[in-house]
Amino acid sequence: xxxxxxxxxxxxxxxxxxxxxxxxxxxxxxxxxxxxxxxxxxxxxxxxxxxxxxxxxxxxxxxxxxxxxxxxxxxxxxxxxxxxxxxxxxxxxxxxxxxxxxxxxxxxxxxxxxxxxxxxxxxxxxxxxxxxxxxxxxxxxxxxxxxxxxxxxxxxxxxxxxxxxxxxxxxxxxxxxxxxxxxxxxxxxxxxxxxxxxxxxxxxxxxxxxxxxxxxxxxxxxxxxxxxxxxxxxxxxxxxxxxxxxxxxxxxxxxxxxxxxxxxxxxxxxxxxxxxxxxxxxxxxxxxxxxxxxxxxxxxxxxxxxxxxxxxxxxxxxxxxxxxxxxxxxxxxxxxxxxxxxxxxxxxxxxxxxxxxxxxxxxxxxxxxxxxxxxxxxxxxxxxxxxxxxxxxxxxxxxxxxxxxxxxxxxxxxxxxxxxxxxxxxxxxxxxxxxxxxxxxxxxxxxxxxxxxxxxxxxx
Amino acid sequence: xxxxxxxxxxxxxxxxxxxxxxxxxxxxxxxxxxxxxxxxxxxxxxxxxxxxxxxxxxxxxxxxxxxxxxxxxxxxxxxxxxxxxxxxxxxxxxxxxxxxx
Numbered sequence: 001x002x003x004x005x006x007x008x009x010x011x012x013x014x015x016x017x018x019x020x021x022x023x024x025x026x027x028x029x030x031x032x033x034x035x036x037x038x039x040x041x042x043x044x045x046x047x048x049x050x051x052x053x054x055x056x057x058x059x060x061x062x063x064x065x066x067x068x069x070x071x072x073x074x075x076x077x078x079x080x081x082x083x084x085x086x087x088x089x090x091x092x093x094x095x096x097x098x099x100x101x102x103x104x105x106x107x108x109x110x111x112x113x114x115x116x117x118x119x120x121x122x123x124x125x126x127x128x129x130x131x132x133x134x135x136x137x138x139x140x141x142x143x144x145x146x147x148x149x150x151x152x153x154x155x156x157x158x159x160x161x162x163x164x165x166x167x168x169x170x171x172x173x174x175x176x177x178x179x180x181x182x183x184x185x186x187x188x189x190x191x192x193x194x195x196x197x198x199x200x201x202x203x204x205x206x207x208x209x210x211x212x213x214x215x216x217x218x219x220x221x222x223x224x225x226x227x228x229x230x231x232x233x234x235x236x237x238x239x240x241x242x243x244x245x246x247x248x249x250x251x252x253x254x255x256x257x258x259x260x261x262x263x264x265x266x267x268x269x270x271x272x273x274x275x276x277x278x279x280x281x282x283x284x285x286x287x288x289x290x291x292x293x294x295x296x297x298x299x300x301x302x303x304x305x306x307x308x309x310x311x312x313x314x315x316x317x318x319x320x321x322x323x324x325x326x327x328x329x330x331x332x333x334x335x336x337x338x339x340x341x342x343x344x345x346x347x348x349x350x351x352x353x354x355x356x357x358x359x360x361x362x363x364x365x366x367x368x369x370x371x372x373x374x375x376x377x378x379x380x381x382x383x384x385x386x387x388x389x390x391x392x393x394x395x396x397x398x399x400x401x402x403x404x405x406x407x408x409x410x411x412x413x414x415x416x417x418x419x420x421x422x423x424x425x426x427x428x429x430x431x432x433x434x435x436x437x438x439x440x441x442x443x444x445x446x447x448x449x450x451x452x453x454x455x456x457x458x459x460x
Numbered sequence: 461x462x463x464x465x466x467x468x469x470x471x472x473x474x475x476x477x478x479x480x481x482x483x484x485x486x487x488x489x490x491x492x493x494x495x496x497x498x499x500x501x502x503x504x505x506x507x508x509x510x511x512x513x514x515x516x517x518x519x520x521x522x523x524x525x526x527x528x529x530x531x532x533x534x535x536x537x538x539x540x541x542x543x544x545x546x547x548x549x550x551x552x553x554x555x556x557x558x559x560x561x
Contacts, residue, residue, distance in 0.1 A: 015476075018502055019479060019483060021498070021502075022480075022483045022484065022487070022495070022498070022499065023483050023486070025487050025491050025494065025495050025498065026486040026487050026488065026491075027488070028488075028490060028491060028549075028552040028554070029554070031491055031494060031549045031552065032546070032549045032550070034498075035494075035498055035542065035545050035546055035549055038498060038501070038502060038542070039542050041502075042501070042502070042504070042505065042507075042538060042542070045505065045508055046507060046508070046511070049508045049511045049512065050511060050515070052512070052515075054516060055511075055512075055515035055516065056515055056516065056517065056518050057514050057515045057516075057517065057520070057524050058515065060514050060515075060520070060524060060527075060528050060531075061511060061514050061515055061531060063528075064510075064514065064528050064529075064531035064532045064535065065531060065535050067532050067535070068531065068532040068533065068534065068535025068536045068538075068539065069535050069539045071532075071536050071540070072535060072536035072537070072538070072539035072540030072541075072543070073539050073540065073543055075536075075540050076539070076540045076541075076543035076544045076547065077543065077547075079544065081548075081551075084493060084497075084544070084548070087497075087540075087544060088493070088496055088497050088500060088544070091497070091500055091501070091536065091537050091540045091541050091544075092500050092503075092537075094504075094533040094534070094536045094537040094540075095500065095503045095504050095506060095533070095534070095537040095541075097530075097533045098504065098506040098507065098510055098530045098531075098533040098534035098537060099506045099509075101510065101526050101527070101529055101530035101533065102506055102509035102510050102513055102527070102530045104526050105510075105513035105514075105522075105523045105524075105526035105527045105530060106509070106513060106523075108522045108523050108526060117466050212496070213496065216496055216499065216500055216503075219500070219503045220499070220503050222506075223503050223505060223506050224473060226506055226509050227469075227509075228466075228469050228473075230509050230512070231465060231469070232508060232509065233469075233472055234505060234508060235505055235506065235508060235509060236469055236472050236473050236476065237472060237473075237476040238476075238502055238503065238505040239473075239503065239505070240472075240473050240474075240476035240477045240480060241476055241477075241479070241480035241483075241499065241502065242480070242499045242500070242502055242503040243477065243480070244476075244477045244478075244480030244481045244484065245480055245481075245484045245495065245496075245499040246496075246499070247481075248480075248481055248484045248485065249484075249492060249495070249496065252492075340489065342489060342492075347492075347493060347496065348489075348492035348493060348495075348496060349489060349490060349491060349492030349493035349494070349495070349496070350493060352489065352490040352491070352492070352493065353493045353494070353548050353551070356490075356548070356551040356552045356553070357548075357551045359551075359553065361553065361554050362490055362552050362553070362554060363554055365490055367488075367489045367490075
């Protein structure tokens, strides 16, 4: 067996380790093991590559790995759990950049000798990797609040974007015909980078879970393309695994909002709707603000409680005090559960991670389909900074933009307590008739402070 | 690259897509964030290509310089991705409830 064969065989082993790693993510009990298996796969693949006989520049490699490990490690240790969506977006962007750079290096390395297929996959890797890089950075700045989470739109936006796509494809064809055309090659890089920016700016805050998943899928696709170009099976396999994973999550997120991917990408959902801003379509009735003491009495009299967290809980960092309240009520004999909508928060599973950080046992967390039937027999539902995912208009109002979206049917509970920062409409900019219902108690203010006060009040 | 190699590559790609979709459909909602950050870390496998690009030239040239930056980006992705995933997974615990009298 030649060295190349041995290296390929080691790549196969690491691919198996990656698959076992993901397989073990199917349960929280085995997930940690899964992550270690996956790390082992990566380590083995890296060592095999370094052992290849035609490697020379070890000094540069060691310096680069040291720099990357220091940055990545520092960021991973320092990041707050509430900021996890933007961190994942940023790491993802690095992956996209790496794929694109590898393709560029390869292009530079052996311009003269390209087969057609290699050339096409190299160019695709640069395009997809490049737009993943800038798209992820825009997603990061949006999630961090550096730029507005509202969709940024301008006239003929989609025409402009479509034009850039067509131009990029045309240039790709040009370079394909003449690989020595350096100007066209550089233009492809510039255009793909700007495409990432332009494609993500019109996407609103509430749609971020979809876009973070989709960018994840793109980075996988870019890796696969690089793998084709380098004829490296490890890259092809892993890239398609990641691509499929990202696409699958994207689909779950879209289904959870009853919207098509096209609608998410091009719909500019959550752009300020003038007709709603006029107040002309507001629901009848008025929101009833309650005092902490009133809510505390409702909680003290309850036998069952379901807590519904949303992005507001993350924004207020209220997960720890929420768990304290839950634990106290459990001690008092109340049945406490958490209901989590798939698109609550800013990335898939965002709420679960925060509650896990706060030490909530994962068997208390329920997905929508597992708990929706129980709301009608529940005494109190505590909605913490969630809005659209509990909006009954999704079921009752065909003219609502979220009509048809599967929701947590909290309005069926005997009493609904909604913790909300202010009277304003939520991220998607839609009025919520739940807030006006007779069995709804609104408690305005910062979620963390409100729950802290509630906890003090129920203890009395 | 001959057609046979391309076909083998495509075969691997398609089969791995199906395997990926199948594996991932078993992951519960609770673990979707670790799944994302974990698969994100795996996509840092582009580091293999980056290492080759950096290490292959016998002296420093354009290829190895681009490769150098590729290794940095890929390492951030791999190290950061695995470490945050690990940090998150450490938190998923099943509490032993105190039995109440």
